[in-house]
Amino acid sequence: xxxxRTNVWDVLDxxxxxxxxxxxxxxxxxxxxxxxxxxxxxxxxxxxHKGGFIDLDEALEKxxxxxxxxxxxxxxxxxxxFVVGEDMLEGMDIVGAHIDSPRLDIKPNxxxxxxxxxxxxxxxxxxxxxxxxINLPLALHGVMFTNEGKKVDIHIGEDPNDPVxxxxxxxxxxxxKQQEKKASEVIExxxxxxxxxxxxxxxxxxxxxVASNIRNLLLEKYGIEEKDFLFAEIEATPAGPAREVGxxxxxxxxxxxxxxxxxxxxxxxxxxAVPGKRTKVGLFVDKxxxxxxxxxxxxxxxxxxxxxxxxxASKEEYNELYLKRSLAKSRVLSxxxxxxxDPQFKSLGVFEEQNTxxxxxxxxxxxxxxxxxxxxxxxxxxxxxxxxxxxxxDNKVIYQTSxxxxxxxxxxxxxxxxxxxxxxxxxxxxxAMLSMHAPIELASKADAYETFKAYEAFFK
Numbered sequence: 001x002x003x004x005r006t007n008v009w010d011v012l013d014x015x016x017x018x019x020x021x022x023x024x025x026x027x028x029x030x031x032x033x034x035x036x037x038x039x040x041x042x043x044x045x046x047x048x049h050k051g052g053f054i055d056l057d058e059a060l061e062k063x064x065x066x067x068x069x070x071x072x073x074x075x076x077x078x079x080x081x082f083v084v085g086e087d088m089l090e091g092m093d094i095v096g097a098h099i100d101s102p103r104l105d106i107k108p109n110x111x112x113x114x115x116x117x118x119x120x121x122x123x124x125x126x127x128x129x130x131x132x133x134i135n136l137p138l139a140l141h142g143v144m145f146t147n148e149g150k151k152v153d154i155h156i157g158e159d160p161n162d163p164v165x166x167x168x169x170x171x172x173x174x175x176x177k178q179q180e181k182k183a184s185e186v187i188e189x190x191x192x193x194x195x196x197x198x199x200x201x202x203x204x205x206x207x208x209x210v211a212s213n214i215r216n217l218l219l220e221k222y223g224i225e226e227k228d229f230l231f232a233e234i235e236a237t238p239a240g241p242a243r244e245v246g247x248x249x250x251x252x253x254x255x256x257x258x259x260x261x262x263x264x265x266x267x268x269x270x271x272x273a274v275p276g277k278r279t280k281v282g283l284f285v286d287k288x289x290x291x292x293x294x295x296x297x298x299x300x301x302x303x304x305x306x307x308x309x310x311x312x313a314s315k316e317e318y319n320e321l322y323l324k325r326s327l328a329k330s331r332v333l334s335x336x337x338x339x340x341x342d343p344q345f346k347s348l349g350v351f352e353e354q355n356t357x358x359x360x361x362x363x364x365x366x367x368x369x370x371x372x373x374x375x376x377x378x379x380x381x382x383x384x385x386x387x388x389x390x391x392x393x394d395n396k397v398i399y400q401t402s403x404x405x406x407x408x409x410x411x412x413x414x415x416x417x418x419x420x421x422x423x424x425x426x427x428x429x430x431x432a433m434l435s436m437h438a439p440i441e442l443a444s445k446a447d448a449y450e451t452f453k454a455y456e457a458f459f460k
Contacts, residue, residue: 005358005361005362005400006361006362006398006400007360007361008360008361008362008398008444008446008447008449008450009250009360009446011398012446019449020445020446020449021445023268023448023449023452024244024252024445024448024449026264026268027252027261027264027265027448028241028242028243028244028252028254030043030260030264031241031242031252031254031255031256031257031260031261031264032241032242032254034099034256034260035139035141035158035235035237035255035256036100036101036103036141036142036235036237037077037078037099037100037101037286037296038076038077038141038142038143039141040099040260040263040284041073041076041077041078041079041099041284042076044079044081044099044263044267044284045071045073045079047267047271048069048071048079048081048271049071051069051271052069053069053070053071053081054068054069054070054071055070055071055072055073056070056071056072056073056306056309059310059313060309060310060313063313063314064084064310064313064314065084065314066084066085066086066087066275067083067084067275068082068083068084069081069082069083069084070082070084070310072302072306074285074286074295074296074300074302075295075296077099077100077286077296078099078284078285078286078296078302079284080281080282080283080284080302080303080306081267081270081271081281081282081283081284082279082280082281082310083270083273083274083275083279083280083281083459084275084279084310084314085275085276085277085278085279085280086276086277086278087277088279088307088310088311088314088322088326089311089322089325089326089329090277090278090279090326090329091278091279091325091326091327091328091329091330091331091424092278092279092280092281092307092326092327092329092330092331093278093279093280093281093330093331093332093458093459094280094281094283094330094331094332094333094419094424095266095269095270095281095282095283095332095333095335095455095458095459096266096281096283096284096285096298096332096333096334096335096415096419097259097262097263097265097266097283097284097285097335097336097430098259098263098284098285098286098287098288098289098292098298098336098415099259099260099263099284099285099286100125100126100286100287100288100289100290101126101255101256101258101259101260101289102124102125102126102127102128102258102289102437103124103125103126103235103236103237104122104123104124104125104133104138104192104194104235104236104237105122105123105124105125105233105234105235105236106120106121106122106140106142106194106229106232106234106235106236107120107121107122107123108229108230108231108232109121109229109230110122110229111196111211111214111215111226111229112208112211113208113209113210113211116198116200116210117195117197117198117210118195118196118197118198118208118210118211118213118214119193119194119195119196120165120193120194120196120236121190121193122192122193122194122236123189124189124192125235125289125290126289126290126437127289127437128437129183129184129437129438130184130186130187130188130189130191130192131183131186131187132438132439133167133187133192133439134167134168134169134187134192135166135167135168135169136166136167136238136239136439137157137164137165137166137238137239137240138157138164138165138166138167138194138236138237138238138239139155139156139157139158139162139164139165139236139237139238139239139240140154140155140156140157140165140234140235140236141154141155141234141235141237142154142232142233142234142235143232143233143234144222144224144228144229144231144232144233144234145228145231145232146223146224146225146228147225147227147228150223152222152223152224152228154222154232154234157239158239158240158241162239164239165194165195165196165236165239166194166195167191167192167193167194167195168195169187194236196214197210197213197214197217198210199213200212200213201213201216237255237256237439238255238439238440241254242254242255245442249445250360250444250445250446251359251442251443251444251445252442252443252444252445252448253440253441253442254440254441255439255440255441256441257337257431257433257436257441257442257443258336258337258433258436258437258441259288259335259336259337259430261337261430261431261433261443261448261451262335262336262337262430262431262451263284263335264452265335265431265448265451265452265454265455266282266283266284266335266455267282267284268452268455268456269282269452269455269456269458269459270282270455270459272456272459273459274460279326280459283303285297285298285302285303285415288336288414288415292415292418298415298418298419299418304323304327304422307323307326307327308323311323311326324422324423327422327423327424328422328423328424329423329424330419330422330423330424330425331384331387331424331425331426331458332416332419332420332424332425332426332427333388333426333427333428333429333454333455333458334378334414334415334416334419334426334427334428334429334430335429335430335451335455336414336415336416336428336430337430337431337432337433337436337443338357338364338366338402338404338428338430338431338432338433339351339356339357339402339404339405339432339433339436340356340357340358340359340432340433340434340443340444341353341356341357341358341359341432342434349406349409350405350406350409350410351405351406351409352403352405352406352407355401355402355403356402356403356405357400357401357402357432358400358432359432359434359444359447360444360446360447361398361400361432361447362397362398362399362400362446362447362450363392363397363398363399363400363429363430363431363447363450363451363453363454364399364400364401364402364429364430364431364432364447365385365388365399365400365401365402365427365428365429366401366402366403366404366427366428366429366430367379367380367385367401367427367428368380368403368428369404369411369412369413369414369416369428370411370412370413371410371411371412372407372408372411375411376411376413376417377413377416377417378414378416378417378420378426378427378428380416380425380426380427380428381425384425384426384427385427387425388427388429388458391457391458391460392454392457394457395453395456395457395460396453397450397453397454397457398450398453399450399454400432402432414428416428429454430451431443431444431447431448431451432444432447433447
């Protein structure tokens, strides 16, 4: 029989359609709130505590036993939720996602004035098309510290009563030379400067009257001085909530689908996971978009150190071999997005239709990612893929397989290869999406729901 994809909308009954819409509403609320990795972390920890998970320090003090639900936080930017099984040495079932997304980071010394305008200089984070970030209402999120050490949370631009911020472009009437440039050069990195004001301070003696007025406003409203930016962590994201798309409301447009569409599915799945023989883990990491580096990225030892702590707290004595056995016997869904086939760009030849995920056809399984000759990919083996296939079939999960573009067209990476280095079986499994890495991305409600069902089934 010829293989054909299944369209989710064709097969769900009325009860499941209602469950899909309810799930989509919860996800939209999350996506609208969790604009940064810090905000996503806070949402995850709050949900974990409400779901009966206890903090790692408390668990270690009490001793770890089967059935315990434990949450570990990594510096406010990552987390791991554990539902402890009968014996951690038997391995873990892990759904690992990342909660960072492409964005603009404010530079350490950002404020300047030119042409009666005050600006903040930025440095883009992750792979972006720089021209995407102009002519958009932007919000600022992050943390700053005053000279006295007081932490100031910055969230400006999401409330309808807040001001927003903006990166301007050259008017079309004067753009003939600009439009001759390559797309990668139409807007240069140093041109991504955010407009933050144009009103003067009222003092004729000021060399930078607009910037001076901004400095006064920051001090009056937030208690912040310009030098505090040197030690701050501020991100610019598109302002406003995620929205339903289409007359049929079948899609969701929002900032950070990559990879919060998978991380939210993993969160709901682990919150509903029932204790069993194997330990179940929802893993949420930072820095994937810049190589998974740093002490909040997947390449850090946060996760394996946490697993070691739990093993030590569940055994009378600790042995390093226990940790290695647990990791080597683990199974992992690397929960990350994949490219969806976009017929608008068929002529470019970047998609191979037969092996690319289609919108509305369920969660996407990527046997390999990488680029060109599968460089940098995990490339899951057939035996593990068959295990996943059976789990999904038995639980009526609608799925499809996918590549991240045609051969030699490009490619990308996930955290899969890092977890595989510990000996775990790993495969990439997540939601296919359109406009990936744009400030506002597009995904199907049906695919988001099937992604949740896939992770839920995996934990069963």
